[in-house]
Amino acid sequence: MPAKFSFAFPKPLTRRVLLASSLAAVVVIPVALFGLLVLYLPLIQAEAFHAFVREALHRDPSTWAGTQWVYGAALLVAGILLFTFASVSGGIFSWYERRVAGRIQSRIGPNRVGAGGFFQWVADAVKLLFKEDLVPAEADSLLFRAAPYFVVAGMTLTLVALPFGQSVIVADLNVGIFYILAVTSLIVVGILLSGWSSNSKWALFGGMRSAAQVISYEVPSGLAIMTPVLMAGTLSTQGIIRAQGGWPWEWFVARNPAAFLAFFILFISQLAEANRTPFDLPEAESELVAGYMSEYSGFRFALYFLVEWANLWIISAVAVSLFLGGWQIPGVTGQDWTALRGAGALPRVSWWFWQLLSVGVFATKTMVLVTIVIWLRWTLPRIRVDQMMNLCWKYLVPGGFAAMLFTLLWEIAVARVKHLETVSGLVLFVLFVYALYRFFKQTRENISLVVGDHVDLTNW
């Protein structure tokens, strides 16, 4: 006789196992993801890879024809690693966002699947995978099926030039930030395609809005990126980070008043490019039903959401790399890194720990920004299409130009006046600390006035 399916509350043992496994997953998944990246990616850097070809394969890397093939295979593994990173981090962010939103909205959020509902993202992903992949009869079937892959490609390609740590990057392109700008545009191609091919009026609205929005906001974000590029004198993401320091007053955001402005312009533009509130016009639920993804279901629908949450990491990581010092550990300079690595073909063991530390610094800064983006989403209303265009062309674009021109003059001044950047950095840092102090004071005051919060968090 088959066992009856029971809806009863799980037994204490089952609950303990669930709790232990999900807590283990909370710890293990990020460590494993970042650990694999730290272990693998430094090995495919040009220097280390050439040493590997020379010493392990006994060939001359510059003349041996197989170098390209071996390098290609290594990159394939890196690609799989990065895609896994994007998928899993996207999933975890979906859980994280829902928990944060729950607390903001004075409720608990998902808490059924695993401890703290941690496995909710797995459950949701599995559910979506098993759903019917519906293609509307009137839709342009080929384009409709293809559109999500453009979006995913745009997101994943970005990770190639995006740093994770001092040597933890797939390829330190000399046009890195320019490359990131370029491949991000693939996302809008996918959104436009899905809007058009769905043959639904709401989807078309969403697609058109998205095209207008993303293309417009690429202008101010491109201009804002020019500021750190001018300050560092390079387009390479690693180069820009190397030009900054570990302490907050050594970051680009503080070293130049115009960079402070440019940081906010970039941050706002990236919110718009990633379709996050207050710029979630393309998928505005209360206006366009679900915007460009109205007609999608199942796996393809899941892809759009995967990209939305993986984008959280990407936009935050770009802002951190360009303005907030990236992976720089306070007090560790470029010479220190060379010294730590040692002269051998393979770096010293202690060097790996420093790499892990740099990844930790980078991830912490990025997570702070991710939290701010989530926080904004659950706080702000949505702006209107014309207001969105106004903000872009009347304020952000002129602001971006002004920041760029000011940076040009500033760099000339820096070359002539000693310690100008240090003074600016310290002043802006002190101002920032003061603003933070005011913020926390105001928050404490607000919390003392709040009457309504009565969430029972015992059942977290």
Add this chain to the structure above:
Amino acid sequence: MSKLVLRRIDRNNEEMLVNFGPQHPSTHGVLNFLVETDGEVMRRAIPDIGYLHRSLEKIGEIVGYPGYMPYTDRIDYLAAMFANEGYAIAVEKLIKVLVPPRAQYLRAVSCELNRIASHLVSIGTMATDIGAVTPLVYALREREAINDLVEALCGARLTYNYHRIGGVAFDAPAGWRDGVLKFLDRFDSLLQEWDRLITWNEIYLKRLGGVAVISREQAIDYGLVGPNLRGSGVDWDVRRDVPYGAYPDFKFDVPVGRGWAGTVGDAFDRYYVRVLEMAQSSRIVRQALEKLPEGEYMAKVPRKIKPEASEVMSRVESARGEMAYYVVSDGTERAYRVRARTGSFLAMGIIEDISGGLMIADLIALIASLDVVAPETDR
């Protein structure tokens, strides 16, 4: 019906015709708008009603006078107390019954609590429609507290069926008064929190200020009622100007649109009038509970209600504005005609006129600010 509407649309131009609803997330129920748009800008939005028609007025002619009371709940499921009260007052006029003072006060308390609950849903969904999801959860949380109180009073949380011809169904249970006062203490500070949460948010002001302006004259011409009328700057409230029930005993202000976000009669005025009205409702409930008289809560009403042939009309100030019942009796146990005049139906009428030149996002602000509830439009 839809064919009638479609015939009015010129199909030979470049504009796109979009069906806004009846399954659209921001139509709050089953409303349909046929929207002619040129890109994001609408030429007009034609409301197409009838998706929730349940012959509520016709039922009034089929069931007896007391039996119709539960059906009135369904006319406005967010503010069922007022629909109850309006019908009860009409029939009381018809059979010439005087309602005892305690029942009058309990009616006022239950109605004002219901007004708060209804306005909370209205302003919460308005914030959600503008894109801020969080305030709705806060509003619904407070509404749950009111629902608990009303449940303690009459056993129902949505369709109350609390008012009866000649009084109310139940007396307030022991300790209920303290529970309401405790809730109101918290609620008054919640209103301040609400202002910080969303009302004076810059984006919110920009989205609602100067949008979908209804002038004073237009509001009167279209017969708008309640907060929609007051939002346009017309100082008119049935509770104060044509008092009924216990309302002459209470002191309260009638908030009127002042153009807080720029223009008098814009979507923000209609929204903020509702927020201020909640504070006034809280004031009324406090006064009523303070002076709550002892005594009967139900008048002596004959078991069989068989009024003489006549016609009466009653008016109450519902959460959606003036609600009027017109009841005609032909001397039998059943009404010859029951007619309910509701605010949402009138508010739907103005949408076509106002919507020309607005953007699609503004149409949502307009519908939300008019606080249209679907069953009120189709009876």
